[in-house]
Amino acid sequence: MLKNNRSWVPRPPNPTSQAIFVVRSRHQHRNELSRPHGEHRERGKAPDDEKLIPPDIDGLLRAGYYGFFSIFEPRVGPSRMAEHTFSLAAFVAAVDRAVSHRHHRVVVKLGGSAMEDPAATLACLDALATLYKLGIPLVLVHGGGKPIDRAMTQAGLVPRKVAGRRYTDAATLEIVVRVLKDEINAELVAQLQARHVPAVATCDALTGERWMLPTPDGPPLDLGYVGRIAQVDTSLLKRLMADGSVPVIPSIARDAEGQWLNVNADTVAAAVAGALQADQTIFLTDTPGVLHDRTNPHSLMPALAEAQARELIARGVIDGGMIPKVEACLEALAAGARSAFILDGRVPYSLLAVFVHDTFPGTVIRR
Numbered sequence: 001m002l003k004n005n006r007s008w009v010p011r012p013p014n015p016t017s018q019a020i021f022v023v024r025s026r027h028q029h030r031n032e033l034s035r036p037h038g039e040h041r042e043r044g045k046a047p048d049d050e051k052l053i054p055p056d057i058d059g060l061l062r063a064g065y066y067g068f069f070s071i072f073e074p075r076v077g078p079s080r081m082a083e084h085t086f087s088l089a090a091f092v093a094a095v096d097r098a099v100s101h102r103h104h105r106v107v108v109k110l111g112g113s114a115m116e117d118p119a120a121t122l123a124c125l126d127a128l129a130t131l132y133k134l135g136i137p138l139v140l141v142h143g144g145g146k147p148i149d150r151a152m153t154q155a156g157l158v159p160r161k162v163a164g165r166r167y168t169d170a171a172t173l174e175i176v177v178r179v180l181k182d183e184i185n186a187e188l189v190a191q192l193q194a195r196h197v198p199a200v201a202t203c204d205a206l207t208g209e210r211w212m213l214p215t216p217d218g219p220p221l222d223l224g225y226v227g228r229i230a231q232v233d234t235s236l237l238k239r240l241m242a243d244g245s246v247p248v249i250p251s252i253a254r255d256a257e258g259q260w261l262n263v264n265a266d267t268v269a270a271a272v273a274g275a276l277q278a279d280q281t282i283f284l285t286d287t288p289g290v291l292h293d294r295t296n297p298h299s300l301m302p303a304l305a306e307a308q309a310r311e312l313i314a315r316g317v318i319d320g321g322m323i324p325k326v327e328a329c330l331e332a333l334a335a336g337a338r339s340a341f342i343l344d345g346r347v348p349y350s351l352l353a354v355f356v357h358d359t360f361p362g363t364v365i366r367r
Contacts, residue, residue, distance in 0.1 A: 270340075287344060
């Protein structure tokens with residue numbers, strides 16, 4: 001299992017300006033969160049610079065401080081000891097902004113493609129842990145397309161396509177359930193729990209029904225054990241969140257007879273967000289957001305109204321693999337969610353940026 005021992009070290013105030021804090025690489029301070037104040041590294045004595053943290057600091061602010069400053073920690077490359085400065089005033093403003101979302105439900109969808117970068121995945125889990133400690137109710141939905149593909153290859157199974165869609169036969173379904181429920185879900189829950197987040201594997205909150213691919217001129221096409229969401233057990237999810245837990249939901253559902261069905265993870269996230277009337281539905285993907293010109297990464301459209309998004313699809317500006325992502329956002333809005341984000345999950349802490357910054361790497365769609 002991957003480990004994440006994060007650390008920050010404060011620096012004494014700059015005498016000519018406001019207080020400045022420095023973030024370094026990841027070692028011992030995570031363990032100090034659980035120590036009584038005053039119990040420090042060297043013979044019980046606190047270094048002078050650590051006295052910048054008031055002894056009576058509120059626990060919520062402390063959790064936010066530790067989590068927030070981790071966004072400046074270098075995750076890639078050899079220079080993990082590189083130093084980054086950030087003003088305390090900016091930190092206070094960011095925490096104020098983040099806690100304004102307290103009690104507002106947030107559904108986060110982590111896709112298989114976005115999970116291909118281990119550093120970005122760990123950063124996403126760090127961000128989720130920070131948001132949880134700031135009092136934001138969370139639900140995590142995940143897929144796992146690429147890990148499923150690898151498991152099928154290892155099993156000697158050749159993916160079968162029907163009109164460009166994966167056909168899920170019994171052998172494929174067995175792998176899908178194992179990878180999503182027993183491997184990815186279990187690992188995400190364990191990683192969040194290691195960050196002191198009471199994550200709960202929640203595999204029975206969804207009821208599904210068989211879904212067939214519509215065709216323009218003929219009968220729908222059978223895709224095997226593929227489904228769509230018929231019902232979300234909001235009572236279960238609300239109870240878990242009220243108890244302070246974070247439900248972690250894989251993109252599979254049982255039908256009325258108890259048969260597992262393979263469901264698109266974006267569809268699951270949209271259904272869950274709509275049923276919970278989430279304030280934010282966040283799709284972490286392997287794309288930079290909605291681009292006006294997909295060949296130009298600088299043509300990002302940071303915000304769209306629902307009507308604009310539909311018009312861009314009709315005009316062909318939004319095309320290819322971006323269409324199902326935007327349609328999932330529109331499904332979430334239509335079902336009752338207030339806003340939907342397409343974020344670049346490859347960018348570390350892009351999720352946290354939504355709550356603490358004016359800008360973020362992605363696109364928000366609102367009604």
